[in-house]
Amino acid sequence: MPLIGRFDPFQGARLEVIDPEGRLVNSDLEPPLPDESLKRMYALMVATRWGDQKALNLQRQGRLGTFASSRGHEACQVGSAFPLRPEDWVFPYFRDFGLYQTLGYPLADFYHYWMGHEAGLRTPEGLNLFPFAIPVGSQILHAAGAGLAAKIQGKPVAVLATFGDGATSEGDFHEGLNFAGVFRTPNVFVCYNNQWAISTPRRRQTASETIAQKAAAYGFSGLAVDGNDVLAVFAAAAEALDRARTGGGPTLIEAVTYRLGDHTTADDARKYRPEAEVKDWEARDPIRRFQAYLKQKGLWDEAFENDVRDKAAAAIDKAVAEAEARPAATPEDVFVHTYKDMTPRLRAQLAELRTAREEPGR
Amino acid sequence: MNLTMVQALNQALAQEMARDPRLVVLGEDVGRDGGVFRVTDGLQERFGEGRVLDTPLAESGIIGVSVGMAAFGLRPVAEIQFLGFIYPAMNQILSHVARLRNRTRGRFTAPLVIRTPYGAGVRALEHHSESTEALFCHIPGLTVVVPSSPAEAKGLLIAAIRSEDPVIFLEPTRLYRAEKEDVPDGPYEIALRRARVVREGSDVTAVGWGAMIPSIIKASDEAAGAGISVEVIDLRTLSPFDEETVLASVRKTGRAVVVHEAPKNAGLGAEISAVIAENALLSLEAPVLRVTGQDITPPLPKTEDYYYVGPERVLRGLRQVMEF
Numbered sequence: 001m002p003l004i005g006r007f008d009p010f011q012g013a014r015l016e017v018i019d020p021e022g023r024l025v026n027s028d029l030e031p032p033l034p035d036e037s038l039k040r041m042y043a044l045m046v047a048t049r050w051g052d053q054k055a056l057n058l059q060r061q062g063r064l065g066t067f068a069s070s071r072g073h074e075a076c077q078v079g080s081a082f083p084l085r086p087e088d089w090v091f092p093y094f095r096d097f098g099l100y101q102t103l104g105y106p107l108a109d110f111y112h113y114w115m116g117h118e119a120g121l122r123t124p125e126g127l128n129l130f131p132f133a134i135p136v137g138s139q140i141l142h143a144a145g146a147g148l149a150a151k152i153q154g155k156p157v158a159v160l161a162t163f164g165d166g167a168t169s170e171g172d173f174h175e176g177l178n179f180a181g182v183f184r185t186p187n188v189f190v191c192y193n194n195q196w197a198i199s200t201p202r203r204r205q206t207a208s209e210t211i212a213q214k215a216a217a218y219g220f221s222g223l224a225v226d227g228n229d230v231l232a233v234f235a236a237a238a239e240a241l242d243r244a245r246t247g248g249g250p251t252l253i254e255a256v257t258y259r260l261g262d263h264t265t266a267d268d269a270r271k272y273r274p275e276a277e278v279k280d281w282e283a284r285d286p287i288r289r290f291q292a293y294l295k296q297k298g299l300w301d302e303a304f305e306n307d308v309r310d311k312a313a314a315a316i317d318k319a320v321a322e323a324e325a326r327p328a329a330t331p332e333d334v335f336v337h338t339y340k341d342m343t344p345r346l347r348a349q350l351a352e353l354r355t356a357r358e359e360p361g362r
Numbered sequence: 363m364n365l366t367m368v369q370a371l372n373q374a375l376a377q378e379m380a381r382d383p384r385l386v387v388l389g390e391d392v393g394r395d396g397g398v399f400r401v402t403d404g405l406q407e408r409f410g411e412g413r414v415l416d417t418p419l420a421e422s423g424i425i426g427v428s429v430g431m432a433a434f435g436l437r438p439v440a441e442i443q444f445l446g447f448i449y450p451a452m453n454q455i456l457s458h459v460a461r462l463r464n465r466t467r468g469r470f471t472a473p474l475v476i477r478t479p480y481g482a483g484v485r486a487l488e489h490h491s492e493s494t495e496a497l498f499c500h501i502p503g504l505t506v507v508v509p510s511s512p513a514e515a516k517g518l519l520i521a522a523i524r525s526e527d528p529v530i531f532l533e534p535t536r537l538y539r540a541e542k543e544d545v546p547d548g549p550y551e552i553a554l555r556r557a558r559v560v561r562e563g564s565d566v567t568a569v570g571w572g573a574m575i576p577s578i579i580k581a582s583d584e585a586a587g588a589g590i591s592v593e594v595i596d597l598r599t600l601s602p603f604d605e606e607t608v609l610a611s612v613r614k615t616g617r618a619v620v621v622h623e624a625p626k627n628a629g630l631g632a633e634i635s636a637v638i639a640e641n642a643l644l645s646l647e648a649p650v651l652r653v654t655g656q657d658i659t660p661p662l663p664k665t666e667d668y669y670y671v672g673p674e675r676v677l678r679g680l681r682q683v684m685e686f
Contacts, residue, residue, distance in 0.1 A: 089434065122467040130433055131466050135457045141423055142458070145430020152386070152412045152436070159430075171450065175423035182418055337464040338502050340471075340526040343555065343602040 003029075003239050004221045004251055009212035014224040014256065017231035020284045022292025031235045035299055041082055041230060042294055045074040045287050047312035048098035051107065052261075054316050055097075055114060059265045063324065065116050070097040072228075072260030075286035076192040078102050079233025080162060080255070083241050089128040089150075091143040091161040095192070096132055099162065103129055107319030108326075115323055119333070136197075137167035140176030140189065147185030147250070158244035160237075162190045166197025168214065169205045177252065181218035186244035188237060189252045192227060194259035199272035215252035227255030228286040231293070257286070331357070364542040370512035371401045371477075371533065374519040375439065377549040379409050382437060385523065388415040389424055389441030389477075398443055399479055399538055425451040428474045429458050438474050439523060445480035445532065446489035452497075459528045460503035475522045475529045481573050481623055482655075482670055483536035485663040490535075492660055493624035498530045499601035499633070505529045505554055506600040510575035512543040517552030518598060525554060534573035541576075557604035559611065563593035566683055567611040569634060570621040571597040574671060578621055581676035590684055600630055605637050612638050616647035617686075619679045623671050626654040648686035653679035 007013035017029045024030055033041075052071055058064035070077060077098025084090065084103065092099050100110055106124065113120025121131045130146075133139035143161030150157050167173055168191060180187045191211050195202045208214055215222030223240070225232040233255050240251035258281035262269045269278075294300035335350045336342060342350075365373065379385045387402055393416035396403030406414035417424050421442055428438035442448045448455075455476070463471045482491035498506045505527050509515035515533070522529035560575065561582070568578045575596050582592035593611050597603055612618045618638055620631040631652040638650050653675050660669050 091430070118465055119467050121465055122469045125469075130430075130470065131462075133458070135453055138426060138453060138458060141426025141454065142430035142433065144423075145427035145432075146434045147430070148415075148427060149431040149434035149436045153434075172422055172426060172453075175418070175420040176426065178418055178420065179423050179427055333467075337468050339505070339602075340463070344605065345602060 003236055004223050004243065007223055009210045009222050009224050009254070010216070012209065014226055015232045015236055016226040016229055017235060018229055018289060018293045020228075020289055022289050022296060024293075029235065031231055031238065038294060038297070039299055039304070041078055041234070042290055042300070043308045043312070044078045044098065044102050045230065045290060046308050047315065048074045048077065048101050049287060050309065050312045051101065051316045052097055054320060055111065056265065058320065064111065064114050066264050066266050067114050068095045068264045069261035070095055072258050072281065072286065073192055073194065074098050075230035075233055075290070076190070076227045076255040076257050077162075079230040080160065080190045080237045082234050083238035084158075084160060087128070087155075087157045088241065089130070089143070089146045089157065089159045091130045091139040091146070091159070092132045093136075093139060093163050093167070094132050094134050095164065096162055103127060105129065107315060108322035111320050111323040112326060117326070117329060119329065120323070137163055137170030137172040139163065140167070141172050141179070143187055143189070144176045144179040144185055147180060147187040148183050151183065151185055156245045158186050158188055158241040160188045160190065160241070162192060164197060165191060165193040165195065165202050165205055165211060166200065167191070168211055177215070177218040177250070180250040181220050184249040186247075187250040188240040188244055189250065190237065191252070191254050193254050193256050196259050196263070196269070196273065198263040198267060210254060212252060212254035220250045220252070222252040222254065224254040224256060227257030228284050228289060230286060230290050363545060363547060365512050365545040366539045366542055367509065367512045367515045367533070368399055368401055368538045370516040370545045371519055372403055372405070373545070374516045374523075374549070375402060375405060376408065378520055378523045379405065379413065381549065384435060384437045385439065386413050386415065386431065386436050387439045387441070388417050388428065390417060390419055390443050392416060392441050397441060399535070401477070401533070402441065421447055421451040422454050425454040425459065425474075425476065429454065429462070429472050432472050432474060433470055437523070440474060440476050442476060442478040444490050445478045445494060446492050448478060455498070455504070456501055460501045464503065471526060472528050473526050475519070475531050477531045477533060479535045479538070480532045481534045481536055482660055482666055483573060485666065486535070488662065491666070493622065493655065495532055495600055496624055496628060496630050499630055503528065504601065506532065507554060507598065508532045508534065508572040508600060509598070510534070510537065510572050510596050511541070513545045514552060514596070514598070516545055517550050518554070520549055521551040521554050524551065529554070532572065536573045537576070552598070555599045555602055555604055557598055557607040558596045559607065560594040560596050561592070563591040563615065565591045565615055566617040566619060566680055567593045567595060567608070567615045568619045568621060568676065568680065569595045569597060569608055571600060572623075574621045574623060577671060577673045577676050580673035581680060584673070584677050585680045588681075590680055592680060603634070605641070608634065609638065609642050612642045613645040616645055617683045618646075618650045619653055619676070619683055620650065621653045621671060621676055621679070623655050625657045626652055627657045629654055648683040651679050651683050
């Protein structure tokens with residue numbers, strides 16, 4: 001029995017596969033994943049947390065710019081990206097480190113971008129990953145457009161867009177879901193409802209009881225899932241992506257989670273939200289929860305944990321070292337991609353910049 | 363064949379759609395209705411609903427969806443029904459369309475054409491008469507093109523479609539059916555970023571584009587009667603504009619009048635005047651003069667003429683720089 005349609009968002013139903021203690025809520029809902037996939041999923045969540053903390057540390061040391069932490073979103077990000085196939089397309093947003101890790105995006109590139117270099121946002125050839133969007137919600141339309149193009153060309157692929165709860169207030173959320181509904185595009189829209197858009201609580205974004213129920217207005221299904229339960233996010237995303245690939249149209253998934261960190265390193269969330277609320281959600285940490293599940297299945301022990309952490313730390317340290325060793329962009333680099341061919345004026349400005357930089361006593 | 367600008371644009375779209383199967387046309391009422399000005403008339407019948415798409419009424423949606431389509435390998439030509447309605451899409455245009463190439467170092471691009479009618483002179487209702495081309499000229503990464511005749515429109519639109527850069531293609535509503543012109547039957551390109559010397563002259567350079575060109579030609583005909591020889595330049599591509607052609611002309615004539623329908627304040631005329639001042643000051647016999655729309659909200663039809671830049675105002679400008 002499909003999950004989509006079975007959990008009615010208007011009734012407040014929410015898909016949960018494992019409870020906060022990692023126990024199976026309903027064995028029928030357990031996705032049939034091989035042990036190795038479960039362990040890989042866990043490793044990706046841990047690597048996301050470690051890599052995220054590394055970025056925060058680097059920012060405090062002045063080695064990385066303003067950074068949007070993914071802490072607490074690991075289940076949403078890894079669970080959404082895990083069932084993607086290479087031919088699918090992805091339109092993420094700026095808080096998506098776990099998704100980038102799951103898709104195998106070069107970690108050095110990821111850090112390189114946040115260290116202040118555009119080159120880090122150059123997706124490797126063959127990876128159908130659009131650069132994450134920073135203007136909130138605008139990527140939802142790009143995803144709808146790619147979905148529409150796939151449908152026009154008759155290609156059996158799915159197109160994923162991710163965004164936060166704040167994005168659902170934007171006009172582009174409405175326009176994107178409306179396009180998707182009208183053209184029945186192969187889209188999966190995953191909202192990481194993390195309760196806070198900087199200081200604005202979820203209740204100030206919408207009077208709807210749930211975000212998932214908004215799908216009804218666009219003529220397709222919505223499904224709320226426990227966003228701290230990676231198996232719930234995975235199961236919902238896998239089913240929605242399959243539906244999309246086989247002509248079943250779009251789906252909206254609301255993954256209910258919590259932003260454990262500040263909005264970005266330029267923010268101090270203590271100013272606007274109660275400590276007790278954060279503590280409450282920390283107790284429901286998605287990584288600990290999945291770890292408890294794996295332990296009950298006999299897939300987790302200290303040795304595995306150490307191995308996962310060691311490998312994550314090594315990969316992250318290597319990536320950071322590689323990113324820091326890269327030379328800064330040249331003046332030419334920042335000019336040549338404005339147009340396919342440089343204009344005479346851009347050439348003149350570049351020449352002037354070069355001359356000015358070479359002048360003695362600069 | 364003798365065609366109106368609407369027919370010439372339609373022919374350009376049809377020929378390019380036949381040439382390139384990746385090309386799709388999308389927008390409000392572009393399919394069955396053929397567009398409110400009929401520029402896309404017959405295209406859906408000929409190429410099908412998969413290539414000519416009537417969209418929901420959502421300008422940001424049309425442009426944002428076009429970005430995603432381009433990422434997937436299509437070449438969208440999006441129509442915004444009137445320039446006055448494009449503003450909901452400004453975030454998509456500025457934050458994504460214009461900078462996608464740069465922020466991905468060339469990995470992704472948005473080679474869209476965004477077509478939209480604009481300008482005063484057709485006695486339209488509110489929001490249908492503005493000339494806000496300068497807003498787009500200010501955005502790095504965009505190419506802004508305005509045709510001034512049917513044959514120009516066809517060649518420039520084909521070049522815009524084939525360009526690897528995003529193009530804002532502004533179609534002067536007033537010229538849509540104002541005149542017919544002999545338009546070559548086959549497809550052809552008119553190079554972007556190149557101005558056209560419409561007619562040569564020796565006393566003063568008049569720079570303009572779009573619907574201003576017929577006014578400038580009329581004014582320079584009258585000026586010729588008074589012994590003033592006007593060199594007329596059609597800028598064609600407003601951004602990045604062809605500084606070289608403008609400067610060569612001003613160095614020859616020693617005088618310049620820049621004509622645009624948009625308000626004077628921070629209009630493109632300011633940029634053109636500054637380029638002339640920076641590069642050809644010693645060639646100038648008189649200050650560069652701007653003949654432009656007023657710095658007011660374009661009035662409704664009954665008083666539109668208070669705003670409008672017609673041949674008389676251009677002629678006054680030409681005389682003024684000659685008498686300096």
